[in-house]
Amino acid sequence: MTAYAVLLSIVALLALLIRGRTAPAMLFTVWAAAYYLAGFVSEREWLAxxxxxxxxxxxxxxxxxxxLERSPLLDRFSDLVLKGGPARAILRLSVVTTMFSAVLNNTAVVGALLGVVSKQRRVAPSKLLIPLSYAAILGGVTTLIGTSTNLVVNSFVIxxxxxxxxxxxFSLVGIPLALACIAVMVxxxxxxxTHEPAERENRQTYFLEAQVTPDSPLAGRSIEQNRLRNLDGLFLLELEREGRLISPVGPDEILEEGDVLVFTGQVEKMQALQQIPGLQVFGTRADALLGSNLVEVVISNESILPNRTLREVDFRSQFDAGVVGIRRGDKRLTGQLGRIPLRVGDALLLAVGPDFAQHRNIDRNFHLLDTGVLRPKLTPRQSTLALTGFALAIAVSAVGVWPLLNCLxxxxxxxxxxxILSVSEMRRRFPFDLLVTIGSALAIAKALESSGAAELVADAMRGLFDGHGVVGAFVGVYLITVVLTEVITNNAAAALAFPIALxxxxAFxxxxxxxxxxxxxxxxxGFLIPFGYQTHxxxxxxxxxxTLDFLRIGLPVSLTYSAAVLLLVPVFFPF
Structure with a gap:
């Protein structure tokens, strides 16, 4: 009876993970604590x-x-990598990305190249960015440290x-696997x-300008007093005064004659401004001063923004910036931007204030496509020291002289x-969600084993593949994991599938x-659905x-990847 109860609870956990409204870290933590309170795992097993x-x-x-992600090394490869036609550029970019992702975190590699690839003009970025994400995955499966998933699996193994x-x-299967998939991508x-990059679109459609006329009743009164904060479909973004830009605009800012107000939102709702006395609407142009402080960012998986609106997080105060536009995939979202729930991967066009780059929460919440406002890169001396130290740590641990934990x-x-690294930066970027997710997943795996739930699933698989033996069960375990990683996160898929596999x-x-x-x-x-993998x-x-773009190119890559795994793993790791 206990085994069936645990199995039903895992089904409920899967359903909530697929729904995606609650963070995996929260779900795994609650489930692990519940198993401890129910007596399925001991206190020692839970905390261990x-x-x-x-x-x-x-x-x-x-x-x-x-x-390491602040090293300028990847930037130096960009000009060389992106020369030639799309096929050659894909080949070079994929090879370089795979090599770096074999030893560096794949999210960091994609983050470092994202801005470079998006802003170059040789090849349409849409021809390169999916291969960039796929290549980061392929590089990750060639070594133990290439992706967090391999280290997560190692934690379950230990x-x-x-x-x-x-x-x-991992290299025995990973290297031929990566080469085969790169060839398929080319x-x-x-x-x-082939999409034109977003910045080539006329950004003027994002803006609406209006000027405070001479003798306007608005002059001498604050933004709040003039009720310019909550207009129908429009939001006051910036104020230009005598060639000086005030951004973002606070509610207590006193208007003066001649001020130019810049609004964002539903530009077609111009009549909301035309009804305000003393405010002259003169078009939707965005002048050079306004354009000079636009920055494009992508919301990261570590951000506080997903599933929340701009109003809920008080975006202006948090980042000293106003959101001009939101793009989700191939769509530019319209309407009252402050009420749109945000998602990981949304691209935001920001009008930033003077303190934007100094905010310490920028790198945790965003991947910046405009490299001019990034944190300073490491100096050549710092970069050499960091990369050499990392290479030595990997080499020493690889030959068995010292454990990787000690080296790191x-x-x-x-x-x-x-x-080169500061305590404040470590505190800001500490992967707390990953720690609690994987730590809790280990307790959940213990509960699956101790309750007999994992054995129930294993017996069902043995019965299902009775005519195909251990090879059929091996294929079944792999396919279950692939399906899980497409509909939930990769680390969660590994956590749930491991006790079943063991x-x-x-059983066999x-x-x-x-x-x-x-x-x-x-x-x-995870090559088919973009929502299950961070780099996608x-x-x-x-x-x-x-999503169709990922399916179209991802299907041949996924079939090649799966065929290579199912053929090569039994060769190098016999039953």
Whole structure:
């Protein structure tokens, strides 16, 4: 009875994850705590998940990556990579991205190249951004540290009492897998759409200007007193006064004659301004002064903004910026922007104030497409020190001299001592959600095993694939993981599929390693639906993609990827 109760609760968890209205970190934490309170896991098992050595290694790796992502190394490759026609540019970009993603966090790699690819004029960005995201995935599956998913799987492996996965154990299948998928992307490049970049559109459609006339009753009164804050479909964004730009505009700002007010929202609702005495509407042009402070950003998965509106977060105060427009994939959202619930991956066009770049929450909440307002890059000396230290840490751990955890601890200390990384930056970007999600997932996995729920699923799979033996069960575990990673996040898919895979291997009395690898590769096989993988959401709006664009190019890539996994894993990791 206990096994069925746990199994039903996992089904409920899956349903909530697919619905997507509650953060995975919250759901996993609640479920783990509930299992502890119900007695399915002991206090020691519940708390031990948060101190798992592989999980701590992952956290340290992400903290070290905060310094590495500021290296100018990737920028130097951009001119070389993006030369030639679309097919050649895709090939070069994919190879370079795959190489870097093998040792760096794939989100950081895509974030570093996103602005460069989006702003170049040689090839339409929509021809390159999906391959950029796919290549980051392909590079991630070639090494243990290439993607957080591999380290998450390693944390489950260690927790299950199995030997820890090695640094280049993934390379045996990962490298030929990556090469095959890159070749498919190049051959299928014609399936990628050709969209003009968003900034080539006339940005004037975002704006509506009006001027305070001489002897206007508005002059001498504040924005609030003149009731200019909550007009129907329009929002006061900026104020130009004698060649000086005031942005954003506070409610207590006193209007003067000759002030130019810039509104955003539904520009067609001009009549709302025409009815205000002393305000002259003179068109929708946006002058050079206004255009000089526009910045494009993409909402990150670490942001506080998803599922909230601009009004709820008090956007102006938080970031010293006003939102001019919102783009979601290939659509520019209209209406009262302050009431639109935001999503990860939305592209925002911001009119920023003078303190925007100094706000410490910018890099946590956004991927900036305009590199001019990014944090300063590392100096050549700092970059050399950080990259050399990272390479040494990987090499020392790969040859077995010292564990990766120890190497990363030493490297982190060096980065802090040399001020390449600061404590405040670490505190700001600490991956708390990942820590609680994976720590809780380990407790959930224990509950699945101890209650017998995982064994129930394994028995069902053994019965389902009775005529196909262990190979059929292996294929079944892989396909289950692929489906999960397409509809929920990759790390959540690995967390839910791992105990099923382990129980299935034990049911067939075979080496669990092929099933472990099926989980690792399957959890990274998110090529069809953009909403399950962070890097897809990062490129969706800058590339102006639709879901159909991912399906069109993702299907041949996904089939190639799956065929390579199912053929090569049993060869290098026999049952």
């Amino acid at each position: 998940g948060y101190t798992n050595s592989a999980l701590i290694t992952l956290i340290l790796l992400l903290l070290v990556s905060l310094a 927790d299950a009492g199995l030997p820890a996965l090695e640094m280049f154990q 051959m299928c490049s014609r399936l990628l759409p 601890l030493v490297l982190l200390a060096i980065l802090l001592a040399t001020r 129980s299935t291997a034990r 009395d075979v080496d669990p390693m092929p099933f472990v690898m099926a989980i690792a590769y399957g959890a990274s096989a 959401l990062m490129v969706m709006s800058p590339g102006r993609y639709r």
